Structures are given as structure tokens and as C-alpha cells.
Amino acid sequence: MEFIRGWHNLKPRHRGCVATIGNFDGVHLGHQAVIGQLAEKGEELGLPTQVILFEPQPQEFFQPDDAIPRLTRLREKLQALRRFSVDRVLCLRFTADFSAMQPDEFVRRLLVDGLDIRYLVVGDDFRFGHKRRGDFDMLAAAGRQYGFQVVNMHTVTIDGERVSSTRIRAALADGDLAKAEKLLGRPYRMCGRVAHGDKFGRTLGFPTANIHLHRQATPIKGIFAVEVFGLKTEPVAGAADIGTRPTVGGTRTLLEVFLLDFNEEIYGEYVHVNFLHKFRDEKKFDSLDELRRWIEKDVMDVRRFFRDYHPRRQNDDFREKTA
Template sequence: MRITHGIHPMATRPSAVAIGNFDGVHLGHQAMLQQLVATARARQLTPCAITFEPHPREFFTPEQAPARLSNLRDKLDGLRELGIEHVHICRFNDILAHMPATQFIEQILVRGLGMQHLLIGDDFRFGAKRAGDFALLQEYSKTHGYDLNAMTSITVNDLRVSSTAVRDALAKGQLALAQQLLGRPYRISGRVAHGDKLGRELGFPTANLPIKHTKLPLTGIFVVEVHGLAAQALPAVASLGVRPTVKTAAQPLLEIHLLNFDDNLYGRIIHVDFLVKLRDEEKYPDLATLTRQIQRDVECAHDYFNHLPVA
């Protein structure tokens, strides 16, 4: 998959384009991108997705911006798996925020990406002051010769699939609902980093994934599966949060204790799928109390995996 950046993309051949933040790459995004890829292949175009980094709301109102569902690695992995061959990442800065919608169409879409087909969500707005919409794109299609479609919303049990709905389910610990909306378990990926080794001292060594953004879509203790270390997923229990018993005002961290597995994981890229929430993160009076609770969490995780139905 080709990845480009900036406001002056250079396409190698004509493109079919979808635009969005694609946060979480949920079922709605998947339906949209599958339709785009099918059209691109039928017309011998490059299936291309445009996304923004950071999220526009992180630029305009960072304190009110929603928690990210996916880091850039997971988003790109999701787009690649759906058959997207080119991802153009628009850095959302002051220049892009003030770019007129007409300039976005002409400079980025038409001249930059050689767009011949465009697929957008039914609520998509773009350009300075969000002035660009379907009607403007349709008007300019007559001049620039591209065709245009809008994707209708996807629903699951009468609930509109959206990144907001996924965030709400995760925040409430409703991982089964989040999985329905995503079409897969909620996942966080990253490269295992060195930590303070406290887990090993307590008898529960962990693989640590630092979290770049301080706003989390979910926190607590979870039963998880880890991919990327063996041919099959490995069972584990994980803590996602700020570790209030041992830290003050700490950066969020994902700590994973693998069950029945002990190896040097530093530097390895792993993918952590969240299956069940066990409890909220808590502050304990001392490390002995914390250790006893971790032992109970590990036992709960073992019970979960021991009682899974045999395929």
C-alpha cells in the first residue's frame, strides 16, 4: 500500500477516492471502502482513501476532541486489509483548515489524485468553515469529469454504526456491542517497550504498550487475546489506564500479562484484542493488595478461556 502526505499529492494513475477520518474502521467504513474497491477494480482505477492527521476536532478544540478509537498503525492496517492501495494523509493544520472547499477539490482531488470517482459519507463536509458538501462536489463534477456517490448509513439492530456509537459502547464496557459495530473485537496495536519492571517484581510480568494520546475510549482491566507472537492468538489479561496505585498523573499505558507464556518481547509489534471487561481501574492502599487483586484477575482470565466452547 502506498502512503503519501501533504496538500500536493502525486498520483501514479487515476483514482477512485473515499474521504473520511476512518477512526476505528468500523462496519460503516468497511461497507464504504468495499464498495469503493469494487468500483475501482471494475474501472481499473487505484482505490484511494484520504484521511486526516490529526483529527480536525483535535486541531480546533483539542480539549473537547473525542478519544481516538485507533492509532495510525491500526487505521492503516484496516484500510490495507480492505484492499485500499493508496492512502493520502492530509496533515490537518492551519493551511488545510483555511483551504477553500473549491481549492481542495481542484488541488488535492482532481490534479493531485487524478480522481475519476468519489465516494463520501452521507454527512460529509469539508473545506474552510465546512462549506463543501455533496452539492458542491456534484457541481464541480460537471467541470472536472468525475462521478460522485454518497454512502448511506449502516445500522446494527437499529443503531447507526458510527465512531461515536463505538466510543459510547467502549466507555460503558459493552465490548460485545462494540464488536458488533466494528465487525471484530476492539484492538490496540503497538511496539512492546521497556517499563519499570514492577509487574515482574510482583510475579506478573507484562508487555507494555505506551499510549500516545491521553484520552482513552476505555479504561480498566480486561480479558484479551494477543496476536503477532505465535501462529494462534495467545490468551492474556490486560490493564489499560494510568496505574493509580503506583503512579501519579502518569501517561496512559496498556500492560498485558500473557497466560502461560514467557519470552523476551521487547521491540515486537503485537495486536491486542479486547474481549471482556473484568472491572474498572482502582487505586489500592499498598502493593500487597494490588498483587492479590491481580491474582484474582488472572484467575478470572483463566476461567474465561477454560470455558470457551470447543470449535
């Protein structure tokens, strides 16, 4: 899969493709169906498949202090897309100038002159261009003018409702990891590099791997049973805490993982953390002794969980695809 960062890196060889445009946050089963729809048409026409993304996501640009928590950062998104039939990903920088572009200019400069798109898949609620003036009907009219086909995304429903990033965020907020996995087609995961922390967990007898998240907000918080991939031995079971550590006056959201029966130096390793079960929300305790007792209980609960855990292995190729 080729990653193209920015409009200025488009080359003549990138012209001629089938494409889709969107946030693809989570790369869930609905997104996967769109990619499958695109791959079928690409094979029929003998053209590469192109996914077009924006960074930051438009809502993050317009509402930076009130943006919804992402399911996936860009790197995580690319790792997920590599598992499917995507030949190229174009990531466009969403700026004030870009947001001011008129819809017809967007179509002409990007879809026609830049990529020479022959087949475009978008949602019927897709909006683009200055003040979101462009819509599906405008794209369809442009397609007739310039000679490309515009079609609706296939809708995927589970339990009678459309699969969406919003629905997955709601499941995660409710602590329903099983439902989130059902909608994603895999366990919910976060990725990042193990970094040095303040060693606070070590003083309590539970040294943790501190993982940089690089997120403004996270869709999950609390205490979880997790599996960690990316280490020499994998997966490694663990107890994870996502939160601000209110007992010690923390303010920044951190991901800390206590790896069960594991004692190796892993600073600098890039790991994938699969969230399997939520036990409780983060709490503020009256003393460090009380905090230590709760951590001991959490670790015991996680051990019990893994004694009965029988993972579904339909996604066994994850480690190979993201290595």
C-alpha cells in the same frame, strides 16, 4: 496498498481514481461497506481505489485538549485497510494553512489537479474547506463542472442503528466488548511495541508486557481478558490493565499485559492486543498487599474466562494480513 504521505508526494501516476474521504476511525463495518462500494466502481471503471485521510484528525487540530479518544491510530488504521480492496491511501497533514483553504480550491487542487478523481464517495454530512463551508451539494456541483460523480456513502445499520465510530466508543465506554466487536466486524484491538517499564508488576509477582500506545486518550480503561498476536506463539492469552495505576500515584495511561503461562523476552516486539471481555474498572487500593490480592483475583477470572472462550474464526486471516 500504497501509502502516500502528504500532498507533495502525489505523482502524475496517481491521477485517475475512485476515492472516498474521511477519518475512517476504527475501519468498522460501515467503513468496510464504503470501501466495497468504491471497489465495485473501481472495477467497473478500471481505476484504482483511493482513501483520503487527515493527520491529525480535524477535531484533534481544532480541539487538541478536548479531542475524542481515537479507536485507531494511523498505523492501526493502515493495517486494517490493507485487509480490504484499497489500492492507495493518501494521508494529508491537517494544518492551519490547510484548514484555511477555500472549498473551491480544495476541489480544484486535490480532487481535480492532484488526483483527477472520477467517482467520489462521501457522507451527506461531509464538510470541508475554510470554516466548513463546503458541503455535499457543493461537491456535487463541482463534480458536474469537472466531470466526476459524487455519491452518498452506503449506510450500514445493526440492531436498528447506524454503525458509527461514535457508537463503538459508547460501547467500549460501557465495557460492552461484544457489541463493539459486532460493529467493527472483529474484536477491538490496540497495537504497539513492547517496551521496558519500571518492573513494578514483577515486584508483585505478575510481570507485564508494557505496550506503548502513543495516544492522548484511550476509549477503554480497566481490566480485560485479551489475546496477543505478533509473538512466535500466537495468540497468547493475557490479563490486561489500561489505566494510570492510581495505587502507586501514576498519571500517564499505560497498557500492561500479564501473559498467561508465558515466559519469554519480548522487548521490542510489535504486538496486536485483542480485547475480549472487561471485568472491572481500575481502582485505587489502600495498600500494595490489597492490590496484589486483586491482581490474583483478576488473573483467576481471566483464566476462567479462557476456559470457556470459543473464539469466532471468521477473521482468521488477521495475522497473515498484518504480518
